[in-house]
Amino acid sequence: MPVMRLTDEERAMLQGAQGEGIRKAMEIVVALGTIYGAQDLAPVSHVQVSGVSYKNLGDAGLEFLREWAAQGARVRVPTTLNPAGMDLRHWQELGFSPDFAAQQQAVLDAFTTMGIETTCTCTPYLVGYAPRLGDHIAWGESSAIAYANSVLGARTNREGGPGALAAAIVGRTARYGLHLDENRVPTHVVSVRCPVREASDWGALGYVVGKRVANGVPYLLGLDPAACNVVSLKALGAAMAASGAVALYHIKGVTPEASNCKLHAERATRGLHEFVVESLDEGYAALNKAGTDSIDLVWIGCPHASLDEIELIAEKLDGRRVRAALWITAAHQVRDEAEAHGLLARIEASGGRIVSDTCLVVAPVEALGFTSMATNSGKGAFYGPSLARVATHFGSLEQCLEAAVRGEWQ
Ligand code: F3S
Numbered sequence: 001m002p003v004m005r006l007t008d009e010e011r012a013m014l015q016g017a018q019g020e021g022i023r024k025a026m027e028i029v030v031a032l033g034t035i036y037g038a039q040d041l042a043p044v045s046h047v048q049v050s051g052v053s054y055k056n057l058g059d060a061g062l063e064f065l066r067e068w069a070a071q072g073a074r075v076r077v078p079t080t081l082n083p084a085g086m087d088l089r090h091w092q093e094l095g096f097s098p099d100f101a102a103q104q105q106a107v108l109d110a111f112t113t114m115g116i117e118t119t120c121t122c123t124p125y126l127v128g129y130a131p132r133l134g135d136h137i138a139w140g141e142s143s144a145i146a147y148a149n150s151v152l153g154a155r156t157n158r159e160g161g162p163g164a165l166a167a168a169i170v171g172r173t174a175r176y177g178l179h180l181d182e183n184r185v186p187t188h189v190v191s192v193r194c195p196v197r198e199a200s201d202w203g204a205l206g207y208v209v210g211k212r213v214a215n216g217v218p219y220l221l222g223l224d225p226a227a228c229n230v231v232s233l234k235a236l237g238a239a240m241a242a243s244g245a246v247a248l249y250h251i252k253g254v255t256p257e258a259s260n261c262k263l264h265a266e267r268a269t270r271g272l273h274e275f276v277v278e279s280l281d282e283g284y285a286a287l288n289k290a291g292t293d294s295i296d297l298v299w300i301g302c303p304h305a306s307l308d309e310i311e312l313i314a315e316k317l318d319g320r321r322v323r324a325a326l327w328i329t330a331a332h333q334v335r336d337e338a339e340a341h342g343l344l345a346r347i348e349a350s351g352g353r354i355v356s357d358t359c360l361v362v363a364p365v366e367a368l369g370f371t372s373m374a375t376n377s378g379k380g381a382f383y384g385p386s387l388a389r390v391a392t393h394f395g396s397l398e399q400c401l402e403a404a405v406r407g408e409w410q
Contacts, residue, residue, distance in 0.1 A: 004033050004174070005040045013170055021073030025169035032163055033174025042136040042175040046078050047168035048124055049116065050140030051161025053085035053362035054104040062103065065110035068165075073114055075168040080119040080129050081111060082141045083304070085364060088120065088357045089332070095368050116168070120357035121331035123234065123304040125152065128333075133256055136179055138167035142245070143303045143379060146237030149248040153256035155179045158247050178248055184257060185264045186219035186250060188212070189274045193222055196280070199235045199309075200396045203378020204283025206239025212275055214244045219261040220251045228254045234303045239283075239378030287381035287394035290372060290409065295393065297370040298322070298404035299360050299384075301329035302377035310338045310354065314346040316401050323407035325370070326352035329359045352404070361387045374403040 006014065014030060016023040029041065051057060057065075085104050086096040108118050121127060122141045131137045131154035139145045139156040140163075148154045157177040159167065167173040177183055190213075196205050209218050218240070228251060240246035250258040264272075300313060305328050313328060328347065330338070335354045338344045344354055360373070360380065365388040374393040375381050384392035393400075393409045403409045 004030060004038055006030070010041060010170075010172070019072040021068055021071035022169060024068065024071065025073060025166035028162055028166035029170055029172060029174055033176060036174065036176040038174035038176040040175055041172040042179055043171060044077055044138045044167055044173050045135045046080075046129060046131050046137045047075065047164050048080050048082065048129075048137070048139040048141055048144055049111070049161060049164045049168065050082040050159075052082050052107065052111070052120065053358070054100060054107050055085045055362060055364050057107060062107050062110070065107060069110045069113040073169045075115045076171040077168060078129065079116045079168040080121075080124045081116060082120070082122055083329075083359045083362050084108060084120045084357050085362055086358050087355050088118070090355070094353070094355065096364070097367065100364060100367070114169070119331065121304050122359070123306070123331060126230070126304070126306055126334060127331045136173060136175075138164045138173040140164040142241035142247070143234060143238035145247050146241045146249065147234055149178055150237055150250065150255050151233050155184075158245070184248060185217065186261050187216035187272065188218045189272060190218045190220045191222050191274070191276045192220060193276055194279050196223060196227065198376075198396055199231055200376040200378070200394065201280055202232045202235040203239040203376070203381070203394070204280040204287065205277065206236045207243045207283040207287055207378050207382065208277055208280065210240035210242065210244025210246050212244070213240070213246055216244075216246065218246065218249045219258070220249060223251055223254070225253045230306055231309055235378060238303050239382065242379040242382040283378065284394065287378060288392070289381070289385050290391040290393040292372050292391055293409045295324045295372050295374045295403045295407055295409055297325045297327065297360075297373045297390065298400050299327050299329070299373055299375045299377070299380055300397065300400060301327070302359055302361070302375065302380035304359070305330040305334065307334055307337050307341070307343075310334070310343050310347070311341070312397070313352075313401065314343045316398065317347070317350045317352065319346075320350055320405050322351040322404040324404045326350070326404045327360070328352060328354045330354055330356060332356035360384065365390060374400045374409055376400050
């Protein structure tokens with residue numbers, strides 16, 4: 001097996017000269033690099049750590065983090081966290097149990113000891129942590145990875161929790177996969193020939209493309225650049241990542257590396273697959289898995305909602321009271337902005353909630369008593385039945401808000 005080139009400092013870290021916590025982190029980074037054939041390490045400018053919810057970590061995960069922190073592991077680059085298992089400030093009102101809250105807080109304390117900011121959002125790029133074009137980063141969270149690689153042009157592989165944390169502790173990641181130019185070229189050319197208008201359309205499109213592409217890099221043609229914005233692109237990438245583990249996509253005339261794609265597509269003599277998407281029906285049908293029309297929860301904000309989305313929801317609700325629980329998940333900074341703009345008060349006057357720091361997939365939803373859900377998120381609908389164990393309807397924002405008001409899907 002080829003040996004990676006390490007600098008003197010990196011070798012010293014690996015040999016434990018900077019302590020056990022750093023040795024362990026370097027061992028993980030080097031092991032990943034060796035498995036994937038990296039020749040050296042790349043410095044990272046930012047790390048996003050996933051695997052934060054106590055629901056997923058359990059006691060074993062908590063102990064692992066505590067031990068690493070006690071061994072002196074500290075991050076050396078700005079590092080943020082994915083959603084936790086509860087709203088850190090409002091967990092009691094939302095019905096989370098004190099036992100769960102105590103364990104979740106212990107997880108966050110371990111991360112804090114390591115120097116990590118408890119942002120607890122899957123949209124760090126909405127709250128001041130947007131990497132720049134060409135930056136090497138190490139991100140967990142599939143939707144954020146797709147956004148960072150595709151829309152921002154930063155470079156990250158799909159990091160698991162320990163891999164990302166290790167990269168933060170040593171400030172480096174192994175240079176393989178999407179850190180290399182040759183792996184960022186398209187594998188598929190996708191011509192979209194149907195209207196793609198609102199977030200759920202982008203989610204349905206993402207589902208369809210992800211299924212066909214599976215681990216590839218799609219180059220999408222035919223999309224209206226004017227319709228491509230933060231909300232649509234985060235919905236698209238999240239759904240593609242869910243259905244097909246897509247970590248990078250390009251859109252003609254929109255994403256920063258798309259201009260290289262045409263040339264590559266012309267030069268590729270084989271191995272570049274092409275297909276056409278004529279309709280989003282397949283995506284809507286596959287993501288609608290509910291067996292009941294009664295709805296007890298409507299979930300908007302997967303990936304976490306932007307201020308614009310919250311404003312649109314307040315406008316569409318227009319003061320109407322909801323019968324079902326309405327949860328809009330968002331970063332706590334976005335919730336605070338919504339409060340400052342009077343949007344939180346409007347949502348709450350309708351009976352809805354802006355829930356921070358968590359999401360339905362990583363929260364202990366079963367314990368909160370929800371059994372049927374409606375969402376406009378392709379990723380949320382993809383994982384709702386399996387991970388949140390709720391019957392799931394998938395549709396437009398308008399349909400979801402109507403369902404919230406009526407308590408049933410129409
Ligand atoms: Fe974010 Fe949770 Fe969706 S982490 S992308 S809101 S499943």
